[in-house]
Amino acid sequence: MIELAEIHRDFLVGDQVVHALDDVTMTIESGEYVSIMGPSGSGKSTLLNLLGLLDRPTSGVYCLNGQDVTSLSDIEQAQVRNREIGFVFQMFHLVPRLTAAENVELPLILAGMLPERRKTKVADVLEDLGLADRSHHKPDQLSGGQRQRVAIARATVTEPRVLLADEPTGNLDHKSGTDVIRILEQLNERGITLIMVTHDPEMGQRARRQLRMIDGRLHSDVLNSDHVHHGNEAS
Amino acid sequence: MFITVMKLHSPDIAWFSWGALRGYPTRTWLMLTAMAIGVSAVVVLTSLGEGARLYVMDRFASLGTNLIIVFPGRSETAGINPTTMMGETPRDLTLNDALALTRSYKVRRIAPINVGSADVSYLSRSREVVVLGTTHEMLAIRHWELAQGKFLPAIDLDRASPVTVIGSKIRDELFGAERALGKWIRIGDSRFRVIGVMGSKGRSIGVDVQETIMIPIASAQQIFNTSSVFRILVEAKTREAIEPVKQFIIDTLQERHQGKKDVTVITQDAVLQTFDRILGALTYAVGGIAAISLAVAGILIMNVMLVAVSQRTAEIGLLKALGASPRQIIMLILAEAFMLSSLGAIVGFLLGQLGSWSIRYAFPDLPAYAPAWAIVIALAVAVITGLLFSLMPARRAARLDPVLALSGR
Numbered sequence A: 001m002i003e004l005a006e007i008h009r010d011f012l013v014g015d016q017v018v019h020a021l022d023d024v025t026m027t028i029e030s031g032e033y034v035s036i037m038g039p040s041g042s043g044k045s046t047l048l049n050l051l052g053l054l055d056r057p058t059s060g061v062y063c064l065n066g067q068d069v070t071s072l073s074d075i076e077q078a079q080v081r082n083r084e085i086g087f088v089f090q091m092f093h094l095v096p097r098l099t100a101a102e103n104v105e106l107p108l109i110l111a112g113m114l115p116e117r118r119k120t121k122v123a124d125v126l127e128d129l130g131l132a133d134r135s136h137h138k139p140d141q142l143s144g145g146q147r148q149r150v151a152i153a154r155a156t157v158t159e160p161r162v163l164l165a166d167e168p169t170g171n172l173d174h175k176s177g178t179d180v181i182r183i184l185e186q187l188n189e190r191g192i193t194l195i196m197v198t199h200d201p202e203m204g205q206r207a208r209r210q211l212r213m214i215d216g217r218l219h220s221d222v223l224n225s226d227h228v229h230h231g232n233e234a235s
Numbered sequence B: 001m002f003i004t005v006m007k008l009h010s011p012d013i014a015w016f017s018w019g020a021l022r023g024y025p026t027r028t029w030l031m032l033t034a035m036a037i038g039v040s041a042v043v044v045l046t047s048l049g050e051g052a053r054l055y056v057m058d059r060f061a062s063l064g065t066n067l068i069i070v071f072p073g074r075s076e077t078a079g080i081n082p083t084t085m086m087g088e089t090p091r092d093l094t095l096n097d098a099l100a101l102t103r104s105y106k107v108r109r110i111a112p113i114n115v116g117s118a119d120v121s122y123l124s125r126s127r128e129v130v131v132l133g134t135t136h137e138m139l140a141i142r143h144w145e146l147a148q149g150k151f152l153p154a155i156d157l158d159r160a161s162p163v164t165v166i167g168s169k170i171r172d173e174l175f176g177a178e179r180a181l182g183k184w185i186r187i188g189d190s191r192f193r194v195i196g197v198m199g200s201k202g203r204s205i206g207v208d209v210q211e212t213i214m215i216p217i218a219s220a221q222q223i224f225n226t227s228s229v230f231r232i233l234v235e236a237k238t239r240e241a242i243e244p245v246k247q248f249i250i251d252t253l254q255e256r257h258q259g260k261k262d263v264t265v266i267t268q269d270a271v272l273q274t275f276d277r278i279l280g281a282l283t284y285a286v287g288g289i290a291a292i293s294l295a296v297a298g299i300l301i302m303n304v305m306l307v308a309v310s311q312r313t314a315e316i317g318l319l320k321a322l323g324a325s326p327r328q329i330i331m332l333i334l335a336e337a338f339m340l341s342s343l344g345a346i347v348g349f350l351l352g353q354l355g356s357w358s359i360r361y362a363f364p365d366l367p368a369y370a371p372a373w374a375i376v377i378a379l380a381v382a383v384i385t386g387l388l389f390s391l392m393p394a395r396r397a398a399r400l401d402p403v404l405a406l407s408g409r
């Protein structure tokens, strides 16, 4: 379970303060499927980075599974990232010199898992995502859709409870984008909490819960097709 | 929340860092070269210094064992003494002085010598040659070897005898292919019979035995018309006996010279030690300079690693997103630096060994082997500077903001 309370994230640009996140409060239950939409620069990525512990809020409290994670040390946060959270990026971010299997293996290596267990886990995940025959290919030998599937395999090989995806289809054509979304949804059906930032309304509307950000504020929070205005909305 | 601390396994670190090194070959080669040049410089320069030291030491050692050399006059820097003040010339050493020095059980043997040059001829061939007047004992004192015949006979010091032992070069020049043993040659106005030819072993500082001819000292005194002795070589029985024998010589000669300390006694040990110190210091100095060049290579390493970190910003950000702790990032970068510098050190060591081998090949007389301490220091300095100078880039990598790193902002 994710609980955000009065989260602010300010950036200093020159001598100007940018409120990338402005008093965000919300709760996301385990196993939810949430899409975050909104115009460019509205703070979607900033919110996702905060949820993934890649960034710390300027103020506010973030509780993950009942624990306040904002007060954890760097090392503890790294461990939480490794075990509880999976990231999927728009740019894939695969290490070009490593094969697909080796890229997927990285988080397990960082977790200190022994090689034999790693190999079987990696093989299982790649098999699951239909990449078994691509496991020894380098990223530049793979299509965009395959690369993103490798990235998803890497994000889920540690069996995290939360999967964060920042515009996962942004660099893909429509067909492979839809494939990737289906894979993410299947993972969600098996119980993972899926939080996905997207530009594309068609993709975003597939989610059971849709958040809309505007100017760093949570503008709306829609469940199914019932449109519910968020309490923070001032105007 | 978590009690266990995540640990990277060393094979995994090695695998990852090795991959990173191979992924950026230019950088890798640059650093390898810098390290290798530094290490091989240390190895080659110290092997040169050490070779020179051993060469000189060897030459001095071949003068003889436990050797003490006596010559007339005080040459100590202690400076002004009554003799020089009065303008007196020091008293000469004599054969009787030499005889007196045999009267200590700590003295194994003595050999007085006289040196001069004289015309030596056989039939129509003639040349000017260094003539060494000495005794039977000289052969043993200087560890010389004979090629043919016998050395000077063991006769009383003051007995002249018309026999001579000649160097092999002299033999070649005077006799050519003809047999020299038993032939009579003319030295100055006297005739001497050749009874021996010196062997090739006998190169040493001072005289080249191959271009010398030797006759009994009493005969030499007649030819050069003198009653004095140029030097007395004394061999002590043991190394420990050198100092007491030196004192014995000083005391004996002072007594014989009416209480005047008018001789100089030097031990080969003292000479050796001086050279040893000077040349040893030289080796340390060149080794040190080369080691500094190695440390300078460290600055290059730091820059190269900084470039490496910024080249791989996205990768480091990714590792952080995957849950790498700052410590793990530092470990990975340091592992890279460690591999690079140890590889460079090993390559440099091999190059250096090749270099000193080439020196030995070009100058067979020079035992140019890098001393063990220099090799150990070169390798240690290489690896330590590699690590130290990568610490800053590694810290910078660990502090990278993953969000910025991944966004490429």
Ligand SMILES: Nc1ncnc2c1ncn2[C@@H]1O[C@H](COP(=O)(O)OP(=O)(O)O)[C@@H](O)[C@H]1O
Binding pocket: A011, A012, A013, A018, A019, A020, A038, A039, A040, A041, A042, A043, A044, A045, A046, A047, B404
């Ligand atoms: N590291 C940063 N430094 C300065 N400004 C930033 C930084 N990250 C984000 N911002 C600003 O915060 C706002 C929200 O950015 P972002 O979360 O990336 O928007 P989105 O993902 O919705 O397009 C933007 O105005 C952006 O310029």
Ligand SMILES: [Mg+2]
Binding pocket: A044, A045, A046
């Ligand atoms: Mg964004």
